[in-house]
Amino acid sequence: MQANLYILANSPGEMSGWVAPVVTELRQILPQLRITVALIPDWFTSGREQDFGEQLPVDRVVGVFPLIRELWSQRKLLRQQQNLVLFLGGDALYAKGLSRLLNCAAMAYMPRVYSPQDFLRIFVPTQAEQQRAVRKGAAIEQIVVVPTLALDSVTVDGTQAEIRQRLALKTDTQPVITLMAGSRPSYVAMSLEFMLDIADLLLAEYAESTVLMPISPFIDREMVLTVLDQRQLMPPDASRDGEILRIGPTGRILVIFTHSHAAIAAADLAIVLPGTNNLQCAALGTPFIMLMPLNSIESIPFEGLLGLLYPRFFPFNHIKKWIIAWMSPRVPYMSMVNRMAGRMLAPEMRGVLSQSEVAAAASALWQDKPRLEKLKAELLELTRERGAARIMAEAIREHFVSDQRLR
Numbered sequence: 001m002q003a004n005l006y007i008l009a010n011s012p013g014e015m016s017g018w019v020a021p022v023v024t025e026l027r028q029i030l031p032q033l034r035i036t037v038a039l040i041p042d043w044f045t046s047g048r049e050q051d052f053g054e055q056l057p058v059d060r061v062v063g064v065f066p067l068i069r070e071l072w073s074q075r076k077l078l079r080q081q082q083n084l085v086l087f088l089g090g091d092a093l094y095a096k097g098l099s100r101l102l103n104c105a106a107m108a109y110m111p112r113v114y115s116p117q118d119f120l121r122i123f124v125p126t127q128a129e130q131q132r133a134v135r136k137g138a139a140i141e142q143i144v145v146v147p148t149l150a151l152d153s154v155t156v157d158g159t160q161a162e163i164r165q166r167l168a169l170k171t172d173t174q175p176v177i178t179l180m181a182g183s184r185p186s187y188v189a190m191s192l193e194f195m196l197d198i199a200d201l202l203l204a205e206y207a208e209s210t211v212l213m214p215i216s217p218f219i220d221r222e223m224v225l226t227v228l229d230q231r232q233l234m235p236p237d238a239s240r241d242g243e244i245l246r247i248g249p250t251g252r253i254l255v256i257f258t259h260s261h262a263a264i265a266a267a268d269l270a271i272v273l274p275g276t277n278n279l280q281c282a283a284l285g286t287p288f289i290m291l292m293p294l295n296s297i298e299s300i301p302f303e304g305l306l307g308l309l310y311p312r313f314f315p316f317n318h319i320k321k322w323i324i325a326w327m328s329p330r331v332p333y334m335s336m337v338n339r340m341a342g343r344m345l346a347p348e349m350r351g352v353l354s355q356s357e358v359a360a361a362a363s364a365l366w367q368d369k370p371r372l373e374k375l376k377a378e379l380l381e382l383t384r385e386r387g388a389a390r391i392m393a394e395a396i397r398e399h400f401v402s403d404q405r406l407r
Helices: 012-029 049-053 064-073 092-102 127-135 149-153 160-166 185-205 221-230 260-265 276-283 304-308 316-330 336-341 355-367 369-382 388-406
Strands: 003-009 034-039 060-063 082-087 105-109 121-124 143-145 176-179 210-214 244-247 253-256 269-272 288-293 348-351
Touching: 003 012, 003 092, 012 034, 012 049, 012 149, 012 276, 012 388, 034 049, 034 064, 049 060, 060 064, 064 092, 082 092, 082 388, 092 105, 105 388, 121 127, 121 388, 127 143, 149 276, 149 388, 160 260, 176 185, 185 210, 185 221, 185 253, 185 355, 210 260, 253 260, 260 276, 269 276, 269 355, 276 288, 276 336, 276 369, 288 355, 316 348, 336 369, 348 355, 355 369
Parallel strands: 003 034, 003 082, 034 060, 082 105, 105 121, 121 143, 176 210, 176 269, 210 253, 269 288, 288 348
Antiparallel strands: 244 253
């Protein structure tokens, strides 16, 4: 009997950090499973999730609305097959709707549990979240504690020295600093400009330094090249379609369009925005500074009611900026790494930030070698436990096996 898995997801972080490791594990233990990834549209999406998903070991990637129409027209036939819905981001109402349409169970990975009555099993990254879900009415056996799923997406080939050699960095290059501008088109051009200003300051301070700028696969190359052209950073004879572009007057800025994990592992220090890249840095033992600039914070998408305040319309832009500025000091940790640790492990900089103060903070951290080494060791220890994707894949396999027996 045909077994079908329908995975619901939406944004870059979920696609790269959650969907990718789970489907990789599933293909190893259930090679005949038919996997469909259904994309849920919202402001968190980049528009390139389809392209990214088609590179994964899945059978197809479709929009959720075409999928619903298809399933509705074939529902009688499909209900005779084995089906399971896996919720990995977006609005959980879609998971509830699909499971009812197919008359099948649904599972989910949720850092914070909601609507537990709609799921057979929910995987959570902390014991505290399991206890909170039980207090909210979930059954203890329904909520399964696993390591943080996004950690399973972090893979790198080689040591730091080997990666630097592949990137053609000089052996005496120091420091190597990675700057990450994010993965959402709504603000990446703005953040890329900000990061390039920081790069100029750091390169001027350290004559032997190199800056790596890995570009998310969810960001359009032409958008990046437009920013580089405007700043006149592209050499006249440089190839515009290579995996690595050496830019700037001295060629000490490397814009990397592939192997983002390698660009993190090669660095002595990273400067990042909030997101999955915080976990990636921690998993690779790369100390980082997380920025939450309030300079144009209204352009950054948020969940909940804030997400409904579209920044291009007056007065929503001002209202949203005021609310976020008011909330920021009341949220103890913005980085998911610090939330995992329950303390301010990696430095966070919030507020109306200038490029010079960010560069100064990075320089101070780089020069404080005991603090840098301590932070590296603590990040590696925090992210040491892995294997959530394998646990989830095994649970999915067991579900299909038991479902086959019942039939």
